[in-house]
């Protein structure tokens with residue numbers, strides 16, 4: 737598997753391309769293109785969250801906790817919630833310490849993060865969170881950007897396996913997880929999130945298709 741540095745550099749390039757495309761094709765701000773960049777980059781480093789290299793996991797969780805803290809600031813910026821300013825640091829510490837501990841504990845279930853259903857499921861979750869702040873079209877673009885970064889990671893792993901003729905070939909782009917329970921949870925999550933957001937997601941797809949038809 738390529739190391740964190742390779743995925744991070746590929747993520748910067750992929751994120752830059754996505755940000756530039758969004759600036760050119762979408763009638764949105766430079767600021768929004770920055771969000772597209774961050775989302776694509778996060779997608780491209782995310783799958784190694786289940787890496788067996790603890791250094792890689794620590795780097796990813798440090799980055800994710802910073803991103804999570806900033807995302808909380810962004811989502812809560814005009815919030816009427818009292819003491820909303822306390823939430824971003826809590827999100828930061830929660831991801832850095834609690835979530836990372838849980839992931840490390842369950843790292844035996846390695847593999848599910850290197851699969852397309854998990855990529856789709858987490859991208860739908862990103863859409864669900866960003867939709868509340870950005871609306872259906874922008875939320876959709878941010879979700880798609882994350883999915884795109886995630887797929888760049890999986891394809892890079894596949895190319896690496898092909899090059900080194902590893903027996904993990906074909907696993908990164910697999911459409912099923914390792915154990916039946918995880919697979920059921922991920923597929924159910926995809927079904928529920930698609931079902932409740934069906935109209936919003938269709939509008940997002942139509943918006944992107946129309947853009948490229950012009």
Ligand SMILES: [Zn+2]
Nearest residue numbers: 737783784893
């Ligand atoms: Zn990987």
